[in-house]
Amino acid sequence: MANLVFSDQEFQRIADLMYGAAGLSFNDSKKSLIHSRLAPRIQKMGFGSFADYIAMLEDESQAAEFQMAVDLLTTNETYFFREPKHYDLLQQELPQFANKAGLSVWSAASSFGDEAYSTAMLMTDLQTAGRIGPNWSILATDISHRVLLSAKEAVFPQDRLRAVTPERLRRYCLRGEGPSEGQVLLQDKIRQRVQFGQLNLCKPFGGLGPFDVIFLRNVLIYFDPPTKVDVVDRVLSLLKPGGLFFLGTAEGRVPCKTPLQTVIPGAFRKAA
Incomplete structure (x- = not known):
């Protein structure tokens, strides 16, 4: 070369x-x-x-x-079903949240959409099994317009789906051939369940929520300590009491003033 x-x-x-x-x-x-x-x-x-x-x-x-x-x-820091214990917890908890008003999930630093689409696969499985109803939604936001454009296309390098089960790959994915070999396209039934939008977490925002589940994983590293607290408390203001909040497991304690209870490493419940 x-x-x-x-x-x-x-x-x-x-x-x-x-x-x-x-x-x-x-x-x-x-x-x-x-x-x-x-x-x-x-x-x-x-x-x-x-x-x-x-x-x-x-x-x-x-x-x-x-x-x-x-x-x-990069070293593939984002991929489908990253931190699988978080998704195991969701699988247990989401049916308890289900009600007539539906279920709402927010991927607040969604990057290329791996997290949001993983959640859509899980929730589609739960709906198919009759454990939650059809009235659920996923919002995925990021500061980068370019990243969001890519996320909406829902085309991913195959390695990014290495943690997706063979059954889910068959149900929800199409493998590329020819020039697209090595890439995977998500089927419309998954793509259509995720709504993408551009959002800067460091600035005030309104008109969102409330949510049953919020992901804010692996983004706080970019902020200084006061900004971390400001961002987390602003995000948590949109989480319903008793709702689940996820950080990256390696991120440790949550920098916020909002009362939270630790459920498992990286997963917290907002005080009722």
Whole structure:
């Protein structure tokens, strides 16, 4: 791959693109890493230069390829059914929340939609089994317009679905062939259950909720301590009393003033 030139200017374009759209930060020391991760993909697609590939990534209609590039440049930090014990807890608890008003779930830092679509698969299973009714909804929000465009397309690199059971893959997914080999498209019955919207958690927001379940996993790392408290309490104001709140297991204690009870690591119940 040494014959594929990667200039400082091209590195900066990719770094700016990844930071602006997905919050990924690459300093100058990461230039060789980006070259080694993307060069094979660029040559496989038949591009003769980094500049041509970057132009493709900057085209918002190429959201699926942008997501592929993000995957190549990260260690797959987001994937379907991440932290499976959280979904086991949901499977136990959601039927208890079910009522005539329906069930509402908010994925508050949804990224490419892995979390929201995983929840949609679980809730569709529960509905099929008669454990919850059909009146449920999932809202997925993120600050990045580009990430949301990709999420709405619901096309994912196959590895991102490695924790999805074979039964769910058959019921809810279509495997790509030919040029789309290695990618998976979610079926409409899952895509249609998730509503996406752009939202900055650091600014006041209204007109949402209340929710039975809120995910706020693996996003607080980007905020300073006072902002963390402000964001978490604002988000929790939209959680119904007794509702479930999820952080990433490795994030530890919840930075907030709202009374919460720990259920399992990373999962909390709002005081009634």
